[in-house]
Amino acid sequence: MAGEKLPVVLVMAGHDPTGGAGLIADSEAIAANGAWAVTVPTALTVQTTHNVLQVMPCSVDAVRDMTWALLDEFEIAAIKLGLVADVALLEVIEDILRARPGVPLVVDPVFKAGGGAELSTGTLIDEFRRRLLPLVDILTPNRQELARLAPGSGLDDVERVVSLMTLGCQAVLVTGTDNPPAGAPADEVVHTLHTPETSRQWRWPRLSGHYHGSGCTLAAALAARLAVGERLVNACEQAQRFTWESLTRGWQPGDGQMLPRRRK
Numbered sequence: 001m002a003g004e005k006l007p008v009v010l011v012m013a014g015h016d017p018t019g020g021a022g023l024i025a026d027s028e029a030i031a032a033n034g035a036w037a038v039t040v041p042t043a044l045t046v047q048t049t050h051n052v053l054q055v056m057p058c059s060v061d062a063v064r065d066m067t068w069a070l071l072d073e074f075e076i077a078a079i080k081l082g083l084v085a086d087v088a089l090l091e092v093i094e095d096i097l098r099a100r101p102g103v104p105l106v107v108d109p110v111f112k113a114g115g116g117a118e119l120s121t122g123t124l125i126d127e128f129r130r131r132l133l134p135l136v137d138i139l140t141p142n143r144q145e146l147a148r149l150a151p152g153s154g155l156d157d158v159e160r161v162v163s164l165m166t167l168g169c170q171a172v173l174v175t176g177t178d179n180p181p182a183g184a185p186a187d188e189v190v191h192t193l194h195t196p197e198t199s200r201q202w203r204w205p206r207l208s209g210h211y212h213g214s215g216c217t218l219a220a221a222l223a224a225r226l227a228v229g230e231r232l233v234n235a236c237e238q239a240q241r242f243t244w245e246s247l248t249r250g251w252q253p254g255d256g257q258m259l260p261r262r263r264k
Contacts, residue, residue: 013082033224049256051115108219134168
């Protein structure tokens with residue numbers, strides 16, 4: 001309908017030329033979940049469906065100017081943050097986020113590519129923790145990312161989550177696809193939401209194959225669900241369902257990892 005007004009989600013993330021992850025994945029997931037994406041690239045990448053070969057952070061001035069131009073025109077209903085590959089960009093992003101208090105912020109901490117390439121450093125993760133975690137409404141790490149964000153807090157996921165919440169992060173949705181928790185059935189994927197008030201766990205049938213872009217899909221779908229007004233627990237469940245269904249429709253356009261197909 002010409003008069004339909006969609007909630008707008010601001011996405012700041014890297015560009016993946018394969019379309020499996022990054023800004024393309026985010027835009028597709030947000031559109032399929034009833035919102036409109038406006039996008040700012042934080043990095044360009046050279047990558048295939050096998051691995052990331054090179055990361056080229058975008059300039060601080062470019063990211064700042066692109067973002068403020070969008071913020072001046074659009075009413076932003078949610079923000080989704082993905083790859084940030086440069087400490088200087090973290091500073092700019094922190095300033096932008098502090099200028100929009102109250103807008104739900106979903107952060108997918110992208111520290112390592114699915115193919116194994118490192119996308120971060122110890123210093124960058126330290127700055128990520130210090131600058132961004134106090135502003136995050138919900139963080140969506142896998143278990144390895146959780147461990148890197150919460151070093152020295154023991155081997156228990158709950159202890160690690162509590163340490164991040166102590167820094168100001170409001171909620172954490174821990175995904176267990178790549179490194180299942182002890183005791184998890186081999187044929188299931190277990191995702192756990194932690195908030196100050198409660199915890200909630202979901203179990204999904206484990207799919208065969210190796211996929212690229214599931215984390216981006218989940219975080220972007222979650223941002224869209226929050227933008228349209230869903231409460232956190234329901235938004236998390238619907239975003240997981242959308243991601244699982246996108247993976248079941250996944251395909252292999254190259255000869256590497258499979259890519260989700262995101263559609264309504």
